[in-house]
Amino acid sequence: MATTSYLYHTLGLKGYRQERTEYRGGSVYHHVSKEAEARRCAHCGSRWVHLVMNGTFTREFHALPVGRRKQFVVLHGHFQQCRCCGRTLKEPIDIAEGKKRRLKAFDRFVIDLCHIATIKHVARFLDVGWDMIKAIFKDHLALRFHRRKLHKVRYIAVDEFATRRGHHYMTIVIDLETGAVLHAHEGRDAAALIPFLEKLRRKKTRLLAVAMDMGPAYLQAVRQVFPWVDVVHDPYHVVAIVNRAIDETRRDLYRQLTGEQRQVLKGSRFLLLRGMEHLKPRSLERLMELMEINEPLYQAYLLKEDLSMFWNLPNAELAQSSLVSWIDQARTLGLKHFVKLADTMEKHLTGLLTYFRHRISTGPLEGLNNKIKVLKRQAYGFRDQAYFKLRLYFIHESVPAFAG
Numbered sequence: 001m002a003t004t005s006y007l008y009h010t011l012g013l014k015g016y017r018q019e020r021t022e023y024r025g026g027s028v029y030h031h032v033s034k035e036a037e038a039r040r041c042a043h044c045g046s047r048w049v050h051l052v053m054n055g056t057f058t059r060e061f062h063a064l065p066v067g068r069r070k071q072f073v074v075l076h077g078h079f080q081q082c083r084c085c086g087r088t089l090k091e092p093i094d095i096a097e098g099k100k101r102r103l104k105a106f107d108r109f110v111i112d113l114c115h116i117a118t119i120k121h122v123a124r125f126l127d128v129g130w131d132m133i134k135a136i137f138k139d140h141l142a143l144r145f146h147r148r149k150l151h152k153v154r155y156i157a158v159d160e161f162a163t164r165r166g167h168h169y170m171t172i173v174i175d176l177e178t179g180a181v182l183h184a185h186e187g188r189d190a191a192a193l194i195p196f197l198e199k200l201r202r203k204k205t206r207l208l209a210v211a212m213d214m215g216p217a218y219l220q221a222v223r224q225v226f227p228w229v230d231v232v233h234d235p236y237h238v239v240a241i242v243n244r245a246i247d248e249t250r251r252d253l254y255r256q257l258t259g260e261q262r263q264v265l266k267g268s269r270f271l272l273l274r275g276m277e278h279l280k281p282r283s284l285e286r287l288m289e290l291m292e293i294n295e296p297l298y299q300a301y302l303l304k305e306d307l308s309m310f311w312n313l314p315n316a317e318l319a320q321s322s323l324v325s326w327i328d329q330a331r332t333l334g335l336k337h338f339v340k341l342a343d344t345m346e347k348h349l350t351g352l353l354t355y356f357r358h359r360i361s362t363g364p365l366e367g368l369n370n371k372i373k374v375l376k377r378q379a380y381g382f383r384d385q386a387y388f389k390l391r392l393y394f395i396h397e398s399v400p401a402f403a404g
Contacts, residue, residue: 007032011063011073012105013095014038019076027070030063034077034091041082042089054088055079061095062102064109065126073103102136110136134387141390148393150203153182155358157211158218159365160188161372171218172392174368176211176360181368184392186385190221197225209358213237214348233351234361235311241344242304243273245337249300252336261293272297276305299333316356323352371395 007013011030015038022029039048056078063071073095081088095103113122114137123130155176160169163186171192173183183196200207209230212218214237222231250272254265271279271287279287291298306326313319323345330342345352355361375391 010066011071012103012108013073016095022074027072028066029060029072029074031074031076033075039080039091041080041085041087042092043087044082044085046082046084050083052081052083053078054081057090059093060101062106062128064103064106068127070127102132107136107140111140114140138384138387138390141387141394145390145393148180148182150182150200151205153177153200153205154208155211155360156182156207157360157362157365158193159213159362159369161369172365172368174365176364179364181393181395184389189217190224193218193221194225197221201225209354209360211360211362213362214241214344214351219351230354230358231351232354232358232360233348234355234363236361236363236366238345238352239308241341242307245341246272246300246304248337249335250297253294253297257294265290265294265297272301272304275308296335300335300338303330303333303335303338311355313356316353319356320349320353323349368395 004017007016007018007030013032015035016032017035019031019033022031036048039051040046041051056076059075059077061073061075063073065071075093075095077091077093079088080091097104097107100107110122110126110133113125114133117125119130119133119137123133126133153175156173157176158171158173160171162168163170169186169188171183171185171188172181173193173196174181183193185192185196207226207229209232210218210222210226211232211234212222214233219231222229247269250265250269254262257265268286268290271283271290274283276284276287287301291301303326306329310319310322310326313322327342327346330338372392372395375395
């Protein structure tokens with residue numbers, strides 16, 4: 001028979017005594033009851049001397065295993081009649097949460113295992129259902145999520161990612177100082193972001209700046225809720241649209257050329273997208289060959305390279321002068337895709353220059369997107385969207401327990 005010390009130190013039961021131990025079906029069943037001195041009225045809290053036992057009930061709970069052997073706790077409880085308040089109620093059960101059929105200690109053990117193994121492997125190790133392990137960990141994540149403190153958030157980044165094929169997107173927000181995911185919501189319009197921003201405002205968050213792309217939806221949301229907060233259009237998205245402009249220019253030229261000139265241009269996409277300082281001598285030689293036979297492509301490449309140096313300037317004053325000059329040059333050269341890009345840059349000039357005040361970007365979000373892809377592959381997709389969002393909120397901790 002297990003001792004009171006075993007009940008406390010191994011099963012987490014304090015104030016209980018062992019009635020008997022039963023071995024059944026390869027599992028151990030500890031029959032316990034509450035010690036008299038530990039009894040309290042469930043209504044008024046009166047001590048045991050004021051209670052009269054008036055009927056019994058039993059409840060069975062999953063307990064921590066011993067090695068590969070399952071353990072259960074069978075609680076023999078009482079209905080207690082209180083002389084102080086006159087109520088007859090079941091004795092309070094403090095070893096489990098609510099109506100759950102698991103000890104609190106069992107849940108804590110599962111949560112610890114979920115930080116080093118997948119749900120599938122934890123379920124197999126404990127010989128219980130996958131859904132039980134998932135429910136325990138989901139409740140744990142939900143509790144942590146509701147305890148989050150948002151009032152210290154100063155810098156955030158906003159972006160979108162595809163949840164599945166067919167134009168299904170989710171908006172995601174991270175704290176740029178901690179890396180934590182703060183918000184995830186279906187859609188990529190202003191409505192997907194505004195409720196979270198309003199929550200930040202209610203929490204009196206001292207938000208200083210938001211990093212985002214140059215799309216209108218998120219900009220509208222920030223301007224609606226935090227009109228005084230700086231919006232930063234960071235290098236990551238600008239580089240992406242510059243690369244798109246030079247690639248579109250290359251395609252247009254390829255369609256216009258014939259013969260040997262077309263062959264020289266063929267297969268040059270990645271060569272044109274790389275920075276000149278990253279090219280090996282052989283690649284640099286090929287780039288020079290391209291530039292010699294095609295002046296528009298040469299001009300487009302120089303525009304791309306000039307803009308890449310913009311982000312390394314020391315202050316906003318120099319940056320503004322440089323960017324205005326670049327916009328004028330792009331328009332003067334008249335390359336269709338770069339003229340369109342110049343118009344976009346001019347429209348968002350304030351957000352681009354704000355980068356030099358805060359030096360933040362959405363770069364960390366792009367790294368997060370890779371983790372999300374891995375997560376979705378491991379779990380074969382998430383049908384439980386609430387659980388998927390909870391996973392996102394703690395994905396920066398690299399907890400592996402979400403795989404199926």
